Amino acid sequence: MNTLLLLLLSPLTQEAAPGVPWNARTVEHLYNRAAFGATPEEIARALAGTPEALVDALLAGFAEDERTFPYEVVHRPKPEDFPDQHDYFDACAERRRRERLVIADYAAWWVEAMVASHDPLREKMVVFWHNHLVSSAADVKSYVAMIRQNELFRREALGSFSRLLHAIVSDPAMMVYLDNDQNMVGNPNENLAREIMELFALGIGNYTEQDIKEGARALTGWKTDDIATEPRLLPKLHDTGEKTILGRKGNFDAGDLVDILLDQPACPRFIAFKLLRYFEGVEPEAARLAEYADFLKASDYEIAPFLRKLFLDPRFYREEIVGHRIAGPVEFVVGSARRLGASFPPKLLWLAASHTGQRLFEPPNVKGWEEGEAWIRTSTLLGRGNVAGVLLGITKPSEVIQEVRSDGLSLMDDSRVSGYVPEVAMTALAGRLGAKGEGELVERLAEQLLAVPLSGASRTVLVEFLAAERKRLGLEEAGLLGAGEKTEDLLRRLAHLILSLPEAQLN
Amino acid sequence: MDARIDRRTALAGLGALSGLSLFQSRANAAVRFRMTPRLDGSARTLILFQLSGGNDGIETVVPYEEDAYYRARATLTRKKDELLKLDDYRGLHPALKNLRTAWDAGRLAIVEGVGYPRPNRSHFESLDIWHTADPRGRAAGLGWIGKLCEAAWPAERNPNLVVHIGPNVPYSLHSQHHRPASFVDPEGYRWIGGERGAMAFRKVGEGPASMEERTPTLDFLRRVVAASQTSSDEIRRAVGAYETDVAYPDEVLAQTMHHVAALVSGGIGARVISVELGGFDTHADQRERHDELMAILDGALGPFLADLGRSEAGKAAVVLVFSEFGRRVAENGAIGTDHGVAGPMFVLGHDIKGGLHGKHPTFETLDDGDLVHTTDFRSVYAGVIEGCFAVPHQKVLGAEYPIVKVV
Numbered sequence: 001m002n003t004l005l006l007l008l009l010s011p012l013t014q015e016a017a018p019g020v021p022w023n024a025r026t027v028e029h030l031y032n033r034a035a036f037g038a039t040p041e042e043i044a045r046a047l048a049g050t051p052e053a054l055v056d057a058l059l060a061g062f063a064e065d066e067r068t069f070p071y072e073v074v075h076r077p078k079p080e081d082f083p084d085q086h087d088y089f090d091a092c093a094e095r096r097r098r099e100r101l102v103i104a105d106y107a108a109w110w111v112e113a114m115v116a117s118h119d120p121l122r123e124k125m126v127v128f129w130h131n132h133l134v135s136s137a138a139d140v141k142s143y144v145a146m147i148r149q150n151e152l153f154r155r156e157a158l159g160s161f162s163r164l165l166h167a168i169v170s171d172p173a174m175m176v177y178l179d180n181d182q183n184m185v186g187n188p189n190e191n192l193a194r195e196i197m198e199l200f201a202l203g204i205g206n207y208t209e210q211d212i213k214e215g216a217r218a219l220t221g222w223k224t225d226d227i228a229t230e231p232r233l234l235p236k237l238h239d240t241g242e243k244t245i246l247g248r249k250g251n252f253d254a255g256d257l258v259d260i261l262l263d264q265p266a267c268p269r270f271i272a273f274k275l276l277r278y279f280e281g282v283e284p285e286a287a288r289l290a291e292y293a294d295f296l297k298a299s300d301y302e303i304a305p306f307l308r309k310l311f312l313d314p315r316f317y318r319e320e321i322v323g324h325r326i327a328g329p330v331e332f333v334v335g336s337a338r339r340l341g342a343s344f345p346p347k348l349l350w351l352a353a354s355h356t357g358q359r360l361f362e363p364p365n366v367k368g369w370e371e372g373e374a375w376i377r378t379s380t381l382l383g384r385g386n387v388a389g390v391l392l393g394i395t396k397p398s399e400v401i402q403e404v405r406s407d408g409l410s411l412m413d414d415s416r417v418s419g420y421v422p423e424v425a426m427t428a429l430a431g432r433l434g435a436k437g438e439g440e441l442v443e444r445l446a447e448q449l450l451a452v453p454l455s456g457a458s459r460t461v462l463v464e465f466l467a468a469e470r471k472r473l474g475l476e477e478a479g480l481l482g483a484g485e486k487t488e489d490l491l492r493r494l495a496h497l498i499l500s501l502p503e504a505q506l507n
Numbered sequence: 508m509d510a511r512i513d514r515r516t517a518l519a520g521l522g523a524l525s526g527l528s529l530f531q532s533r534a535n536a537a538v539r540f541r542m543t544p545r546l547d548g549s550a551r552t553l554i555l556f557q558l559s560g561g562n563d564g565i566e567t568v569v570p571y572e573e574d575a576y577y578r579a580r581a582t583l584t585r586k587k588d589e590l591l592k593l594d595d596y597r598g599l600h601p602a603l604k605n606l607r608t609a610w611d612a613g614r615l616a617i618v619e620g621v622g623y624p625r626p627n628r629s630h631f632e633s634l635d636i637w638h639t640a641d642p643r644g645r646a647a648g649l650g651w652i653g654k655l656c657e658a659a660w661p662a663e664r665n666p667n668l669v670v671h672i673g674p675n676v677p678y679s680l681h682s683q684h685h686r687p688a689s690f691v692d693p694e695g696y697r698w699i700g701g702e703r704g705a706m707a708f709r710k711v712g713e714g715p716a717s718m719e720e721r722t723p724t725l726d727f728l729r730r731v732v733a734a735s736q737t738s739s740d741e742i743r744r745a746v747g748a749y750e751t752d753v754a755y756p757d758e759v760l761a762q763t764m765h766h767v768a769a770l771v772s773g774g775i776g777a778r779v780i781s782v783e784l785g786g787f788d789t790h791a792d793q794r795e796r797h798d799e800l801m802a803i804l805d806g807a808l809g810p811f812l813a814d815l816g817r818s819e820a821g822k823a824a825v826v827l828v829f830s831e832f833g834r835r836v837a838e839n840g841a842i843g844t845d846h847g848v849a850g851p852m853f854v855l856g857h858d859i860k861g862g863l864h865g866k867h868p869t870f871e872t873l874d875d876g877d878l879v880h881t882t883d884f885r886s887v888y889a890g891v892i893e894g895c896f897a898v899p900h901q902k903v904l905g906a907e908y909p910i911v912k913v914v
Binding site (some may be wrong): 066074179182183184186187188189190191194198199204208322357364365366367373374376377378379381382383385386390394395399400402455456457458461462464465468469493496497500501503505506 | 524559628629632633666674675676687688689690691692695696697698699700701703704707708710711720722724725727728729731732735738739766785788790791839840841842845846875
């Protein structure tokens with residue numbers, strides 16, 4: 001009955017949220033934020049259904065990802081296995097190259113999942129956790145540990161922050177990254193204790209230096225093996241004395257510390273703040289933050305109900321939010337790849353995001369990447385245009401992206417990257433969009449390639465460019481799409497300009 | 508004026524506009540830039556050199572006559588004869604050979620025991636305090652360089668007034684009207700898409716959108732598009748034209764300093780250039796890493812100082828080396844050190860007041876295991892602000908501090 005009624009009334013009275021119309025713009029907004037942008041087909045499909053159905057589908061995932069990422073667990077070379085020391089050094093060098101190659105392959109595998117978008121909200125949340133519970137492959141130096149940490153984020157992406165925080169204190173990659181494997185009774189190392197309070201759970205101002213010192217004692221005794229595969233608690237190295245943490249006294253261990261943190265009122269507030277800012281692009285005002293923090297706490301730190309509430313909240317669709325968020329480099333690259341509608345080597349996409357300031361698996365420091373306007377610098381803005389040019393085949397990857405490090409290994413040596421031949425078919429795409437004339441062609445292509453509407457000022461520049469170039473090629477406006485390679489080349493250059501626009505940085 | 512610029516300006520048909528390319532002269536931003544008189548060669552350039560992660564100042568300028576130092580650090584301590592002695596109490600880390608030479612030439616000033624009241628041991632909070640010169644950190648608003656620009660060059664709109672080289676622009680450069688330019692590799696610092704595409708891309712940053720479709724975010728993005736073009740043209744020109752007989756090591760930081768030297772003497776109007784060396788958060792196995800970092804630092808600063816001596820602008824440049832905090836006096840259980848408080852600052856240049864400044868912090872009374880600062884970092888900023896830019900430091904720092912006259 002309900003469904004029938006909705007079908008009959010749709011799309012006239014359908015609403016994304018109370019007072020918010022369910023139309024192409026709101027659907028695209030939801031796809032921009034909860035996924036990596038929408039194709040016109042996805043928008044049409046969503047409009048045929050209800051907002052609740054789309055939100056629930058995003059939370060559940062659209063389809064299973066059938067792929068797996070096979071990797072071998074190989075330990076580091078041991079000096080005693082090499083009679084000749086030079087052979088040992090060679091083995092170590094080889095090992096370092098292997099680390100970089102496997103991480104690159106896994107990062108590419110992850111980016112591929114984002115582009116395929118079978119379960120895009122999960123991928124978006126994995127990026128969020130990667131940038132919240134930060135570790136870097138550059139310091140951990142174990143692909144096994146980094147991949148397993150990423151698998152933890154994948155499992156709990158939409159699960160429970162409580163389980164995540166419990167898991168992260170003994171996560172081997174985190175243990176190495178924040179030196180907690182060096183934290184022993186009598187000789188505490190405060191690194192993890194500090195960051196878990198400051199950056200993972202509470203935020204600054206919600207604990208004292210003394211809490212950090214005592215918290216570090218609770219975290220003592222953890223060790224792992226040479227490639228950080230298994231966490232082990234060595235009772236001898238654990239401080240069993242009484243600790244006072246945030247006003248509570250007891251013989252606390254790592255799990256107790258996490259429970260104490262989760263129990264602080266600052267904790268749900270801190271997590272709600274970061275989630276709201278991530279998805280809305282602006283900082284929440286106090287009353288709204290309090291409402292969402294209470295909700296998160298009441299739902300036992302479960303992420304899925306929190307996001308369901310957010311995506312069906314009319315305030316998520318307010319004017320100052322829609323289309324005003326600056327896309328991160330990964331979002332820019334993956335979104336562009338999806339909107340261009342062709343297949344791209346995932347490793348090239350990962351390198352493109354790296355080049356423009358977001359190298360997955362290597363955040364700059366334990367605070368992660370700073371988002372919003374900080375993504376946009378003179379260098380990264382030019383860089384975004386340049387990587388779009390690479391995807392469109394206007395520039396060779398090696399002209400834009402440098403990847404050589406001191407060991408001489410370049411990740412660009414991969415033939416799928418260096419020998420990249422674009423499969424984009426702009427003429428066919430323009431044909432499908434059914435544009436007639438230069439103005440319409442610019443508008444349709446911009447609609448296809450951008451997450452937000454094209455401004456009049458940008459439209460003027462693009463139409464002038466297209467008209468001048470068409471005349472230079474001696475083509476008639478009516479025959480623009482029928483000039484074979486010349487058309488394709490021209491439309492790619494037009495698409496390159498579109499993806500270099502200020503509008504292209506938004507979602 | 509050299510022949511190359513003559514040809515370009517002739518091409519542009521705009522008369523003697525030195526240093527402007529054909530394209531630039533058409534961009535609004537560039538025209539505004541041209542209206543500003545070029546600062547003469549004696550104008551100072553400040554180079555901000557950030558050691559990220561919290562440099563262990565105690566192992567950088569080692570108090571080798573301090574028994575407490577040896578007592579607190581069982582494994583990290585240096586033997587006296589390894590050190591590059593400055594006097595009968597202090598010795599530089601053995602890798603700082605070039606800095607030791609600079610010390611003799613009066614080109615290195617060391618300000619000891621630098622910190623601030625109520626020290627914050629978080630990397631990020633402490634960096635924010637250093638970057639804003641305010642205990643409130645980012646809540647206080649602009650970075651201190653942003654405030655310096657407001658005070659010293661309020662009408663200047665040259666996008667290269669403040670330049671950061673490297674991927675992570677520090678908050679000190681945060682500004683409303685003087686946003687920093689940044690690049691990693693000068694060669695790739697441009698929009699690559701053919702000449703006519705590039706012309707169109709330039710127009711994207713020029714055109715003010717109609718009122719009804721303007722938003723703060725789009726305005727911001729348009730300004731960055733415009734700034735990026737002017738910045739890229741000038742920086743690539745300066746780096747491309749730069750010639751030096753000084754050999755820099757083949758190492759990222761050294762190459763970066765090579766580019767800094769090109770910008771200092773290249774007439775791009777940069778008054779502040781910022782660079783960063785990370786990796787100082789040595790909680791574990793500190794010795795090897797810190798040694799390596801000291802060698803990188805010295806290997807980059809040595810040739811750079813020599814290179815600065817080759818031009819008037821270079822001789823007037825001032826390098827300010829700082830870190831967000833020092834490290835705890837006692838080593839931890841992992842042959843490393845945890846976050847501490849006070850540490851030394853370095854000021855380098857050909858026209859500075861070399862030698863010791865400030866007062867060495869005492870090992871007798873520690874604050875919770877940390878050295879207590881003897882000089883507020885804002886006093887050093889004040890010395891740089893007044894010595895380099897002749898601006899009253901209160902206008903930038905918001906309060907009066909005793910000035911450490913390093914410049």
